[in-house]
Amino acid sequence: MSPAKLPPISDALAALHPVRIGQAARLLLAGSRVHVRPELAVPADPQTIVDATGAAPDPWRPGSLVVDRWRLWPAPDGVDRLLVDRRIPLDGLGVALDGEVLDPLGGRQALGGQELAVPDGAWSADPTIVLRAPALASELALRLAPEALEAMAEHAGQVFKAPREETRATLTHLLVGQRPAGALQVLARTGVLALVLPEAAALIGFHKSSRHHHKDVWNHTRQVVRQAVPQPLIRWAALMHDIGKTHTRSYAPRGKVHFFRHDELGALMFEGIAHRLRFPPAEGERIRLLVLHHLRAGLYTPSWSDAAVRRFTAEMGDLLDDLFKLSRADVTSKRPGRRRQVMRALHGFKTRIEALRIADEAARPRVPKGLGHRIIRDLGITPGPRIGDLRRLCEAAVRDGRLPATPDIDDCLRFLRAEVARDAA
Numbered sequence: 001m002s003p004a005k006l007p008p009i010s011d012a013l014a015a016l017h018p019v020r021i022g023q024a025a026r027l028l029l030a031g032s033r034v035h036v037r038p039e040l041a042v043p044a045d046p047q048t049i050v051d052a053t054g055a056a057p058d059p060w061r062p063g064s065l066v067v068d069r070w071r072l073w074p075a076p077d078g079v080d081r082l083l084v085d086r087r088i089p090l091d092g093l094g095v096a097l098d099g100e101v102l103d104p105l106g107g108r109q110a111l112g113g114q115e116l117a118v119p120d121g122a123w124s125a126d127p128t129i130v131l132r133a134p135a136l137a138s139e140l141a142l143r144l145a146p147e148a149l150e151a152m153a154e155h156a157g158q159v160f161k162a163p164r165e166e167t168r169a170t171l172t173h174l175l176v177g178q179r180p181a182g183a184l185q186v187l188a189r190t191g192v193l194a195l196v197l198p199e200a201a202a203l204i205g206f207h208k209s210s211r212h213h214h215k216d217v218w219n220h221t222r223q224v225v226r227q228a229v230p231q232p233l234i235r236w237a238a239l240m241h242d243i244g245k246t247h248t249r250s251y252a253p254r255g256k257v258h259f260f261r262h263d264e265l266g267a268l269m270f271e272g273i274a275h276r277l278r279f280p281p282a283e284g285e286r287i288r289l290l291v292l293h294h295l296r297a298g299l300y301t302p303s304w305s306d307a308a309v310r311r312f313t314a315e316m317g318d319l320l321d322d323l324f325k326l327s328r329a330d331v332t333s334k335r336p337g338r339r340r341q342v343m344r345a346l347h348g349f350k351t352r353i354e355a356l357r358i359a360d361e362a363a364r365p366r367v368p369k370g371l372g373h374r375i376i377r378d379l380g381i382t383p384g385p386r387i388g389d390l391r392r393l394c395e396a397a398v399r400d401g402r403l404p405a406t407p408d409i410d411d412c413l414r415f416l417r418a419e420v421a422r423d424a425a
Helices: 023-030 046-053 077-083 129-140 146-154 156-163 164-175 179-192 192-196 217-227 232-240 242-249 261-278 281-291 306-329 334-364 370-378 386-398 409-424
Strands: 019-023 039-042 065-067 072-073 094-095
Touching: 019 023, 019 077, 023 039, 023 129, 023 370, 039 077, 039 232, 046 072, 046 077, 129 146, 129 156, 129 179, 146 156, 146 179, 156 192, 156 232, 164 232, 179 192, 179 217, 179 334, 217 232, 217 306, 232 261, 232 281, 232 306, 242 261, 261 281, 281 306, 306 334, 370 386, 370 409, 386 409
Parallel strands: 039 072
Antiparallel strands: 019 039, 019 094, 065 072
8 A cells, every 4th residue: 555545744744743653654664554543743742733733632532633634643752752652563663754764662573474572561561552452463464472462361451541532542443453353352362352341242152141042143243343344433333233132132932032122222332332431422423323223224125115215314314324334244144145135135225225316306496506695695694504494495485386497596586585574574
């Protein structure tokens, strides 16, 4: 992957001599994929950075700033110091704008290897290591060295000392890596998962407690995460989508197993997780809604009326595309015929939604271009939501015949003057 995949750096930011670190540095040195906001270390204090670049605090990672699609880490004591504090050699790499490689921990020689090693003293010195190590292994598709796995299990409790925001951000890093399923299993085997996400850990071996057979929900969850597009919110929703099953299992005659309302309970459980890990409100709410609605697209059949499809589309709103991404990832049947059947149904549903959208747009009453500007100028309406309301009023008038099928601006203005006058009376 070329450096062009990284965002450009503005002249104002470049003047502060930033250094690409984290995934941004590894991208330049080893071609690892970037699915989270790339990072820069800036050798200046936060206020200097804000004054020079207009950067703003990042609610996703407290202590950092964001500008121009970059996350900035102030490094007033120098970039080398910041890299040393990362403690894992592969995470202590930096690449300056002139191409100079900063490698105070000797991590460059580990690039291209098969295992991720962590210095012995790092585990007790930094409580985030028990998550950052498997996250880095997931990103680079590496195995954790056996001694690292042992140390991770021994120091699992350190995770309670890590800032909650850092725990959430590092779990996100792990989820969007190349091998999230393997990294989740590492968290499970070392006991870390039970400490940070007990709701997910409860899925492990859950199927063995059933008196009737059902699929291994933990393996299914990991497969859904792996199959999901590597976007943070989608993969979080994939990890969370079935957590409600451990509390909703029931049995019907003939050994049928049900998990009625596990979607609703899972959404409720995620509210607690979002609060505990301090998700920014908008991101947390979007994940909650994806968990709540993750079964909806799979209920579609071609017998649905056009009105039912339109209602579904309106209810999902801007969640629709993400919901389909999650629904496709949730198809894990080992029977190829069944997989094809479900994928065809989802494709057919989305195709029908798009066809109806195009048809509805073509049938939508048209008002002339420039009407909004003339409403402001001729009717003295202050710019704002009211302008859109008046445009829609004209569209409604076209539909019910109070305006011609293709009105001109003067037709619309005469109609609106009368409406505004009547409202004022």
